[in-house]
Amino acid sequence: ASGNIPDLFATDEVDGIVGALTSRVKAAGIVPEKKAVWDYFISDIRKNLHVILAFSPVGDDFRTRARKFPALVTCTVIDWFQPWP
Numbered sequence: 001a002s003g004n005i006p007d008l009f010a011t012d013e014v015d016g017i018v019g020a021l022t023s024r025v026k027a028a029g030i031v032p033e034k035k036a037v038w039d040y041f042i043s044d045i046r047k048n049l050h051v052i053l054a055f056s057p058v059g060d061d062f063r064t065r066a067r068k069f070p071a072l073v074t075c076t077v078i079d080w081f082q083p084w085p
Contacts, residue, residue, distance in 0.1 A: 004042055017041055 009017070018037045025032045025040050053072070055062045066073050 014038070 018034055018041075021037050021041055022032045025037045028040070030036050030040060053076075055065065
């Protein structure tokens with residue numbers, strides 16, 4: 001996955017993000033062109049984004065989701081906070 005969702009941000013939002021990150025990009029020694037700043041933003045998001053999903057193991061919903069989306073089980077860390085029912 002590239003980490004980029006087309007048209008997630010409006011043009012003015014992209015410009016705001018690029019403007020806010022330009023000084024950090026310059027400090028990192030990267031030429032502050034729009035594409036370079038956007039790529040820096042995406043790589044920064046990839047490094048720092050964490051998603052927490054909470055599912056109840058009770059019932060068939062969890063089993064159904066795990067079959068439909070096997071990456072939920074194979075590409076994640078699963079912490080059990082209580083004994084498995």
